[in-house]
Amino acid sequence: MDKIYNYLESNWNNFLGRLKEFLSIPSISTLPEYKKDIYRCAEWLKRKFEELNFTKVELIETRGHPLLFAEYIPPSPKLTVLIYGHYDVQPTDPESEWKTKPFEPTIILDSIYARGASDMKSQLLAQMFATEAWLANEPLPLHLKYLIEGEEEIGSPNIRSFLENNKEKLSADFALNCDAGIHAPDIPSITYGLRGLAYFELELKGPKQDLHSGLYGGTIRNPIHVLCELIAKMHDDKGRVALPGFYDKVLPLSEEERKLLSQVPFSEEEWKNITGVSQLYGEEGYTTLERVGARPSLDVNGIIGGFTGEGAKTVLPSKASAKISMRLVPNQAPEDIEESFRQFLQEECPPEITWKLELHSSAPPAVMNLNTIYMKSAENALEKEFGRKPVFKREGGSVPIVAWIKQILCIDTVMLGFALPDDCIHGPGEHQNLKVLKRGARVYANFYQELVKNRSI
Incomplete structure (x- = not known):
């Protein structure tokens, strides 16, 4: 892994340059006046995969914004991984509350500020950077299939039918979704449930x-x-x-799961500070973390x-x-x-x-199996980078593709991303911590190594 880690370090500034290019494209999916920018962003991504010499790279038209499918096929793959992402972003209003221009990426201290910085252009590009580092230095015995959409922020209206009509094209052992985050800069986590x-x-x-x-x-x-x-x-x-x-159909939380969720570091005072309220509120009989992720x-x-x-x-x-x-x-x-x-x-x-x-x-909601080699590989990769085991969380947000992949392709998803709770996702001042993102690129690279190792056992 030394060659791969050295590559990530020595090419970090080049990566930041590409990230700024990516973030400068106003790929707002919900507003029709940005349709040309959506296509420009999809074409930009297509070129990046072509530069990586992927076996197949194609833009696929839908009734809305295009999908990007990219495939890398090695000689003797040990696993097939379906990697999901999205290149569209939310609108920027109210722009008067931004301290920087939303589509002029600006680095302030350890973070880069721009719309889409955390959700999820930085996550996607960091994962691609890890793939690039492997391909430049070591044979990668994994069959990779990237599926990147431009409509996640408007409910993914066309991707479900694409999954249903392309089961063989998208067949894989499991899926990796980078549209996720960790609990804190020094506390890695894996999201295993989504509402x-x-x-x-x-x-x-x-x-x-x-x-x-x-x-x-x-x-x-x-x-x-x-x-x-x-x-x-x-x-x-x-x-x-x-x-x-x-x-009527809500299952009670088991004692085992309540114990698992209780291990997530949490401060009610910090939650109040993040939200700017004086008191918390919610369904009686449950903790805040249980309410936000499991109720x-x-x-x-x-x-x-x-x-x-x-x-x-x-x-x-x-x-x-x-x-x-x-x-x-x-x-x-x-x-x-x-x-x-x-x-x-x-x-x-x-x-x-x-x-x-x-x-x-x-x-639909989705809960993932914690006892697969794919989840174990993610756990090991995070522990190797952060020096501590990750905590397992259920998140309150919805990522429709996770449930659809489970229902239609019959595979689980590993949610592995490096956004932080205070990144101002969807709001003014959205940003991504770059120190955390660099660690994330290393985790993605080591995740590949863990997958190969665990598959060989």
Whole structure:
């Protein structure tokens, strides 16, 4: 491994130059005005794989943004690894809260600031850098298949059908997903569970048009009032979601898993500092880490209705709407949750208010097997670099591809990335710690070594 580690060290500045190029491309998937930049970013990645002399590199058109598939086939592979990533990023608003320009990557102290720096361009490029280091110095007896999409930040609407239609092309022993992080700069971790997602938009309609609140106020239902009443009923006084049947299929946490989660270093005071709140809140009977990773939740993401401009306008609005996301745990299916939500609205919404519910996006939850050679290889690689065993975590976020790979390709995923909890992912000032990223590149390189070694045992 010395040659590979030396390569990573001596070429680090070149890597940073490539990373800045990658981060400077505004590959925002949700805004149509950035479509050309999405293609430019995909083409940029394609060239990088071609420079690595991969066996096959192709851009694959979808109904939305293109997928990139790249394949390296050695003479006698010991394993086949499907490596997933995404090259798209979130919008940058509010830009006034950024201290640097989002698409002009800037290194300040130990971190690089840019949209996509942590989620997940740095992670993806560091993994590719480890592959480059191997190919430049040692025979790599692993069959690598990269699948990189440009629609992760908008719910991956086209990748599921691609998986279903290309099972043989994507067949592998396991998948590696770099869209992940570690617990702290000196505390390695592996995410083995992800919550699912059901994201809804609810619209309520009352009068046929906006009305004068003086002439009509107090005589008819105000849709905003009704929306607020409904939202207030979505939780009980113990922090539990109050939709009918919401918990029917939720499995209780085993004592073994509670013990595993309790080993994750955690400070409630630090959590308060990160979030900027004075008190924590959640479902009674569970710790904060259990709530965020292993219990379902419901959150209102936005409310729209009435007059919201400057000054005053005495209006009784015709409509009100809310965007509501629910994070799901194993055994909860998005379609069951939608049915539960509709039943709640039928029972609780006043008859003079009409409602419309739309499911915008969904993803099933996923929990990985901790007892595979692939997970053990990741554990060993992290321990070798950090000098301590990683902690195992369940994360509150959703990565739909992980569950789909498990369902469709019948393989587990190892979540191995090097983002940090305070990287401001999706927000102003997103950044990636470069010291941690360099260690991450070494871990990715050693992960290959561990895979080969464990497969040979």
